[in-house]
Structures are given as structure tokens and as C-alpha cells.
Amino acid sequence: MEPSHQARRRPGDAVDTDQLANELTERFRQVLSTKRMNELTSRSVQSRSSSPAPRDFGTPQPPAPALPPSYSSLRNIPLVPQAPQDARSLRFKNMLHSLSNMPMRWENPGLLDEALRVIPLEQIYNEAEEESQILQAEAESLGSGKKAAWGYQDCVVRALLRWFKRSFFTWVNNPPCSRCYSPTIGVGMAAPLPDEQARGANQVELYRCSVDQCGAFERYPRYNDAFVLLQTRRGRCGEWANCFSMLCRAVGSRVRWVWNSEDHVWTEVYSVHRKRWVHVDACEEAWDKPRLYTDGWGKKLSYCIAFSVDGAMDVTRRYVRDPAKHAIERNRAPEAVLLHIMDEIRAMRRSNMSKQDKFRLEGEDMRENRELRNQVISSIAHEVSKLSVDDILSGRSSRPPRPDPDTQKALESRTSGNSEWIRQRGEGGRGAPNQQHPRDPTR
Numbered sequence: 001m002e003p004s005h006q007a008r009r010r011p012g013d014a015v016d017t018d019q020l021a022n023e024l025t026e027r028f029r030q031v032l033s034t035k036r037m038n039e040l041t042s043r044s045v046q047s048r049s050s051s052p053a054p055r056d057f058g059t060p061q062p063p064a065p066a067l068p069p070s071y072s073s074l075r076n077i078p079l080v081p082q083a084p085q086d087a088r089s090l091r092f093k094n095m096l097h098s099l100s101n102m103p104m105r106w107e108n109p110g111l112l113d114e115a116l117r118v119i120p121l122e123q124i125y126n127e128a129e130e131e132s133q134i135l136q137a138e139a140e141s142l143g144s145g146k147k148a149a150w151g152y153q154d155c156v157v158r159a160l161l162r163w164f165k166r167s168f169f170t171w172v173n174n175p176p177c178s179r180c181y182s183p184t185i186g187v188g189m190a191a192p193l194p195d196e197q198a199r200g201a202n203q204v205e206l207y208r209c210s211v212d213q214c215g216a217f218e219r220y221p222r223y224n225d226a227f228v229l230l231q232t233r234r235g236r237c238g239e240w241a242n243c244f245s246m247l248c249r250a251v252g253s254r255v256r257w258v259w260n261s262e263d264h265v266w267t268e269v270y271s272v273h274r275k276r277w278v279h280v281d282a283c284e285e286a287w288d289k290p291r292l293y294t295d296g297w298g299k300k301l302s303y304c305i306a307f308s309v310d311g312a313m314d315v316t317r318r319y320v321r322d323p324a325k326h327a328i329e330r331n332r333a334p335e336a337v338l339l340h341i342m343d344e345i346r347a348m349r350r351s352n353m354s355k356q357d358k359f360r361l362e363g364e365d366m367r368e369n370r371e372l373r374n375q376v377i378s379s380i381a382h383e384v385s386k387l388s389v390d391d392i393l394s395g396r397s398s399r400p401p402r403p404d405p406d407t408q409k410a411l412e413s414r415t416s417g418n419s420e421w422i423r424q425r426g427e428g429g430r431g432a433p434n435q436q437h438p439r440d441p442t443r
């Protein structure tokens with residue numbers, strides 16, 4: 001070992017965590033790549049012995065080059081962005097471009113003012129003021145130089161989140177019968193009526209009252225316009241994320257709409273105080289719990305893409321901290337193509353900006369990339385810390401997982417007030433009982 005390493009590792013010394021994380025990552029990578037090499041070699045040996053290639057006259061061939069895996073350890077190797085060529089990649093590109101329009105639709109000053117009239121601003125600002133003072137006092141009690149956990153504007157969004165979930169928006173699977181308030185049963189889709197279409201509903205679900213004597217039909221237009229949702233105040237996660245994100249924008253936060261390929265959407269808000277994007281899920285009243293979907297719900301995720309008025313970013317690494325456990329193969333386009341698409345959307349959003357603004361946003365992108373990379377590194381380091389020396393030497397990972405604080409947090413949030421919602425939501429988010437607005441049974 002080099003002397004510099006020894007000096008750095010003396011017990012009691014402050015450990016250079018970046019250096020340590022890099023070393024651990026490297027070691028872990030070697031374990032993985034040795035394993036992968038072994039697998040590939042044995043596979044290629046098998047295939048060669050079973051069906052020798054015509055030109056293969058028994059001369060020993062070098063092992064096939066290790067292909068990069070579709071996720072995890074090698075994700076951080078820089079790729080050169082590549083324009084989409086095949087039909088599948090082009091479809092993915094078109095889809096991402098159209099998804100990227102969502103935050104643009106909130107940029108309407110008149111409508112944002114309108115939105116502000118719906119929010120109980122005084123209550124929100126009072127709560128935010130109070131919370132930020134408490135956080136400030138907490139920080140001061142910890143000693144000089146300590147920063148409050150969240151800033152005032154973060155507390156504004158936190159108060160908005162509480163109000164939105166507890167007294168404004170309603171989760172609706174099947175809309176209740178508006179004639180007799182009984183539960184309804186889904187009977188398929190209906191063509192949108194002119195006024196539904198005018199208000200932006202391209203899809204209308206049709207339900208029938210479960211009471212035979214009533215039998216009334218109930219329409220459930222899936223409104224896609226955040227400002228219409230201020231009136232309807234109901235929906236599933238799409239409506240929740242759309243309307244809530246727009247309201248975050250209305251109170252002056254920078255906001256992102258995050259699309260996940262496994263059928264969920266949520267919000268990210270930029271914390272000026274913490275200089276980073278914060279995960280917010282209005283349906284769950286979740287603030288900064290990016291491990292909610294994986295550790296909390298046990299979901300596997302492939303793509304999480306964030307869109308804002310000034311950019312687009314693949315933020316999957318924020319939500320999938322343990323790729324071995326929670327990533328699914330990303331097969332909609334080669335990774336280099338996804339990079340190209342992200343660059344393209346960013347360039348489009350920034351085309352009319354000043355040089356300074358572009359420069360500032362590029363710096364922000366770089367910081368975020370570093371943040372996401374470090375998250376993967378620290379979770380890999382965490383994995384490595386669970387391996388024994390024998391495991392590392394033999395390329396195994398067999399230790400039972402140790403709980404880590406973030407997992408605990410995510411699990412706690414699952415068993416608190418949100419368990420009710422998850423229960424109601426059911427497996428596929430369908431077929432669960434109706435949840436009615438307490439103050440308005442017709443909703």
C-alpha cells in the first residue's frame with residue numbers, strides 16, 4: 001500500500017470519504033467484472049464447444065469482450081451521445097419530447113395568478129414561517145455554523161404539500177355515482193363530449209352505478225390540464241402530480257415533473273437552500289424520500305426522467321440507489337441515445353436564453369450529475385461494507401442486508417399515514433373502494 005493511503009487511513013483521522021468511496025467502488029467493480037468475465041467466458045466456451053464456428057480451427061480464442069451491462073456498475077463511464085437510428089429509439093425520443101411539454105403548460109402568468117387565488121396563502125405562509133423558525137432554532141442549538149435543514153421556501157412547499165393532500169385534492173379510482181353516491185363499476189371508455197374535450201380530456205372512463213335500481217352512468221374524464229384540475233380536484237397520480245407541480249410553480253418554486261416508465265409520476269422542487277432538487281410526491285405527502293418507490297413499495301424502476309422549463313435530466317439514480325436490487329433493464333434505447341435525447345431537449349428549452357443563464361444551468365447539471373454519481377457510489381460502498389474479505393476474494397456477496405437509515409425512513413413512511421392510501425390504491429391502483437371528499441360527497 002502506498003504511504004499516502006496509510007496516512008489517510010490512520011484510525012482517528014478524518015477519512016477522505018470521496019477517496020474511500022472511489023476505492024470501494026473500484027473494488028466492487030472488480031468483483032462484479034470478474035464475476036461477469038467468468039460467466040461470459042464459461043458461456044462462450046460452452047457455445048464454442050457445442051457449435052464451433054467454421055473459421056474456428058481449434059485455435060484458442062481470447063474470451064469474448066465483456067459487454068457493458070445495461071445498468072449499475074458501469075453506468076458512470078462517460079458515453080458519447082448518439083442520435084437515435086432505429087425505430088424503437090425514435091419512438092422513445094418522440095415520447096420523451098412530448099412528455100417534456102408538461103411543465104411548459106404551467107407557464108401562463110394569468111393562470112398561475114388564478115391558481116394563487118385557490119391556495120390559502122396566509123395559512124401556507126404562516127405554517128412555513130413557523131416551521132422554518134423551528135428548523136433555524138434546531139440548527140442553532142446544534143452549534144455555530146450549522147445550517148437549518150430546510151429554508152423558508154422549502155417550508156412553503158412543505159406546507160403546500162400538507163394542504164394539498166389533506167384538504168384539497170382527492171384520490172379517485174372509481175368515481176361515486178352522482179345520483180345516489182353509491183360505488184360504481186368500470187364499464188370501459190367513452191368518447192369525450194365536446195365540453196370535456198374543450199377542457200383537455202382526451203380520455204373518458206365510463207362507470208355504472210352498482211345499485212341495480214339506479215344504474216346511472218358516471219363519466220370520469222381524465223383531465224390533463226392543471227388549471228381544470230383546480231376545479232375538479234380529483235384524480236389518480238397523474239392528476240395529482242400535474243396539479244401539485246403547477247401549484248409549486250405558482251408559489252414561485254422551480255419545479256420538475258418526473259415521469260417514471262413503470263407508470264408513476266411525481267414532482268421535484270429545487271431547494272435553493274440545499275442547492276439541489278428535492279423529491280416530492282403529492283399523493284403520498286412525501287418530501288425528500290426518493291427511496292419510497294424501491295425500498296418502500298418494493299418496485300423496480302427502469303427510467304425516471306425529470307422535465308422542467310429549462311431542462312431535462314435522467315434522474316433514475318436518485319430513485320434507484322441499489323441497482324442490483326431495484327433496477328430493471330433499460331431497453332427503450334441505447335444509453336448513448338438517451339443522452340442525446342436529453343441534450344436535445346435541454347438545448348431546445350435553452351435556445352432563447354442568455355449565455356450566462358445557459359452557463360449557470362450547465363453548472364447546475366454538472367453538480368447534479370456529480371450528486372447522482374455519488375449516490376450510486378455511496379450505495380455501492382454500502383454494499384461493499386456488507387461483504388467480507390472472503391466474499392471479495394471469491395467474488396460473492398452473500399451477507400444478509402443491514403438496514404440503512406434511508407431504508408428505515410422509507411419503510412416508516414410506508415407504515416404511517418400513507419399505508420391507508422397504499423391499501424386503498426391496491427396492487428394496480430384499480431378496484432379499490434372510493435375515497436370521497438369529506439366536504440363534498442358529489443365529488
Ligand SMILES: [Zn+2]
Nearest residue numbers: 177180209214
Ligand atoms: Zn346510483
